[in-house]
Amino acid sequence: MQQSAVPELAHTHTRPIHWVATATAVAGVVALSSVVQPGSATAAQTHTDTRGPSTPAALAPPSTTGVDFPLQCGPVKAVVAKKATADLDGDGRPETVAVVHCDSAMGTPPDGVYVLTRTPDSDTPRIVATLVDPKDRLTVTDFTLHAGTVGATLLGYSSDAVPNCCPDLKTPTTWHWNGNAFIRSTPTDTHSV
Template sequence: MTERRIPGHARSGLKHWVLVAAGCAAVVGGALGATSATGAVTAGQPAGDPVAAPAPEPAPEADLSKVRLPLECGPFPVAVSLKTSAVLDGKPLTVAAAHCQADMGTPPDGVFLVGADGAPVALLPDGEGLTVTELAIRSDGSIRGRARGYSSPDVPRFSPDLEVELTWKRSGGAWTKTETKSSVQGA
């Protein structure tokens, strides 16, 4: 009877299992130390600080499923691509970028402001042909956005060549929009 010997690289010993355990501990420790929203590693609490400050409460959001946004979508449903909320002057406010959910392509977005009464106000009509990539409500009450678009109808729809910085500010009872257009890098 012949004896078969397992090659050294195929045998597992104590050294092998210690390395496997250390690798698993590193992966689990990294996953526990990262926040789910950003993936950034969070620092531990200092030893001298027994009680951490409470996290700020999120601003109440309007239930956009109950709001009829002024988009003409025909048989297609409305899809909200971005939204953000804040409390301004003691009133909850939600800003949303939405478009018609088509079967193919990326339809342009409209930006809508929904207040406590639930009535939407159009800040950016979808007819401007922009795809909104960022929305934020600033502490001064202004709304900031970033979008991509096209300099002419001849630009292929799969390759936007403009980046648009959008800002809305309240003046009286209305919102005024300012925009700054620049070429997309590499376009």
């Protein structure tokens, strides 16, 4: 066996003092980390209402629970399929946009798209706009709410002869508040499905 030309290093063997030093260093790091903390999170947006004092209830978006949507569902109930909230009209209070249809076991029930709001003096949500009327036999897909604009793809029918199961038209659509009403924008071409 050949001997090493380098003398044996003293620090390559662990001794109890090494373990004590390591434990002390770890305890120091833990103690220091409990004293030094990051600042509090600021993800919540603040709102300044120039019309007067606001309450948390006035800033909460309207709920869809208990709203009597104008659908003729017969013995089945109306179902909120999708919903999103945002301040669509710039008044500092969020509105809720809901996509609603009858809870049908068969076929493709038509959707209605409704904008809900509530006044500062009432907790009861109310429908202020109908963006899609269920009487138009449209199904809403790709529902979005971004920067005050409601977006959706509407699946519809080229004629009354097309069965409810199989919409044959596809129309991307957006709605934007113009200060008085929601204005619908659609591209000039409607695509066949």
